[in-house]
Amino acid sequence: MRLLERIFDLAIIGGGVNGCGIARDAVGRGNSVFLCEMNDLASGTSSWSTKLVHGGLRYLEYYEFRLVREALIEREILWGIAPHIIRPLRFVLPHHAGLRPAWLLRLGLFLYDHIGGRHLLPATRSVDLRRDEVGRPLIPNRYSRAFEYSDCFVDDARLVVLNARDAADKGAEIRTRTCATEIHQSEGVWTVSMVDTLTGARSQVQARALVNAGGPWVEDVLGRGAGVNAKAKVRLVQGSHIVVKKLYDHDRAYMFQNADGRIIFVIPYQDDFTLIGTTDRDYDGDPSKVKATPEEIEYLCKAASEYLAKPVTPEDVVWTYSGVRPLYDDGASEAKAATRDYVFELDTPGNAPLLSIYGGKITTYRRLAEEALERLAPYLRSAKAREGWTGKAPLPGGDMGVSDVDGLIAELQRGYPFLSHEHARRLARAYGTRAAKLLGDAKSAADLGQAFGATLTEREVRYLMANEWAVTAEDIVWRRSKLGLRLSADEIAALSDWIATHGVRQSPLLEAGGRS
Structure with missing residues (x-):
């Protein structure tokens, strides 16, 4: 040894x-x-979350003021150090007449806006769902009022x-x-x-x-x-999510209240999809083998369909994922309250x-x-x-302003005119200012090597294996690039075969000194 x-x-x-x-x-x-x-x-x-950097509005109900305040402060700090992988997202919270009263929602959102030192994100506003575009995907005449507030989305x-x-x-x-x-x-x-x-x-x-x-x-x-x-x-709590084809055209997310006191999020995901989650249930199995159950899938579909004009069914689900949260066991009677x-x-x-x-x-x-x-x-x-x-120090690729991502996309397309807008946008949002390091001296698409589909190329795969500890196709398509929803089973198999032939496991190369 x-x-x-x-x-x-x-x-x-x-x-x-x-x-x-x-x-x-x-x-x-x-x-x-x-x-x-x-x-x-x-x-x-860490990779099976709801993919939010957020204060946790619902935690105010459990008097977790310290946690919410800390999370709200961190929300803008993290956006500032990683603007390529974190972006602002507006959430629409419809008022459900049979659940929490409107005054309680307003009070919670007032606290949400003010206890965390919000500086960059826009404040909460009231929404008339009968006139605003965010009301169109919802069941007509059932919901007339909503509140729209800010949080952030993250590539976890x-x-x-x-x-x-x-x-x-x-x-x-x-x-x-x-x-x-x-x-x-x-x-x-x-x-x-x-x-x-x-x-x-x-x-x-x-x-x-x-x-x-x-x-x-x-x-x-x-x-x-x-x-x-x-x-x-530790209290293991399972949280499952479902992904369906894009449910609506606008760029806002929703926070829906359920009759059981829980909430779910409905979030635009990877341009062409919608992410719905999460569940909360105690789990006592092997954390590495957790999977969304049929009951959880049915629960999420039913909860979303309580609000959406077009019901969501289990047949609409194109992907599911599930993770186990290792919560501190504080003796709460229900998983949602832990x-x-x-x-x-x-x-x-x-x-x-x-x-x-x-x-x-x-x-x-x-x-x-x-x-x-x-x-x-x-x-x-x-x-x-x-x-x-x-x-204060940006994460790798995050050395730019929070509003500079679009400029970086344009810069990549000027420097590498063979890139499609979709490709440049994906690279900018994944690698930030280090995207140019990945592309290197490429003068044409051919210089990027084998194309695996969905803008994933050999050069990116080599970069991920050399610099980001990627070893398998799963590492690359589900964690490093989030392209698993866009690649076919055959394309993922071809990537796996390429890695088996060309991939040599190594410690990632150093990009800025130090030891490997």
Whole structure:
């Protein structure tokens, strides 16, 4: 078994948004950082979200004011550091006469507008559904009033990958397909035993502090020899989504209230589709095998059809996805009421700190990372105190203004006139200012190599494998590019065959110094 020569300041188990966010922040403060993920980055909870950076309007009903305020503040911060993968989105909330009264909705939205220091996003407005275009997709004469408010849409998996990319650029070592099989501490140092899930090769890494960002597997990680008795418990809650063909022409999303007290979102998705979700149900199975159930699909269709003039049926569903949220178990009676706030548990056996993370949501990952490092500060040898730096430094490709994406698209088409508008737009929204690095010196479409369909080319695939830890076709079409809905099964199989022939697994090349 190979032991890595150095002792890292910090080792992190888990390559979701929390683990990668902590890695980025920690290495930026001068710590040496190692992160391992047993599968692909964002392959667990982080890529199966509703894809929103939002305050969480419904959490106000549960008096989660601290969480909502923090999330609202983070909403504009994240948009500012990643404007290529995060964009503003307006939500229409119809008033349902039999559910929450209009005064309560107005009060909630007033708080939503004011407790989080909104600066860039437009304020809430009242909508006459009988006259406004957002009323056209709804059942005629059933809903006459609505409120329109702001939140943001995010490419969730790319948010994770870009945090990992920036961490690696600053010197962190990121290992995917590397499972931590055993953890133990001795004389103030943690030793993590690992196995490469592709090759079977075994190795060990040592670190002075350890973060357990295992998400749904947080308790499982503790059971691999940590030698601590965890007081906190995780509550696994399944959230499923359905995708159907585009339901309406305008660019707004909807928030629909249900008779059971829950809400669902109906969101424009990937230009030609509509995303509907989510469910909330307790889950006790294997988190890696979670799937949307027929009952959940029926529930989402029925909930949407309570509002939409054209009913949604299970036969309309073109894709489903489901994830398991590792919520902190606060004893709530129903899954929908369980807190979305995050909780830390710090254990120090042998004066070797182990920080386990429970709960959290995508919107608050950056603040979670800051708080995690505050907890670990007495044990880390940070060369420079840079608390708060991640809220100002753009993520890779995000070094532009929040309104500059259209200009970047035009710039790409000028520099690479063979690109279609669709292709340039997709690259700009995925890679931002690094799209030109991907395209390099290409003078024609032929220079981009084999075309796999839906504007995915060999050059992009090679870039993703060399720079973003992509190993399989699934990594590329469902997480890095979100093209899975546009590629046929045959096209995805052809991509998989190409990777089997040409793909060589490697540590991503460094784009800005540092170590791989």
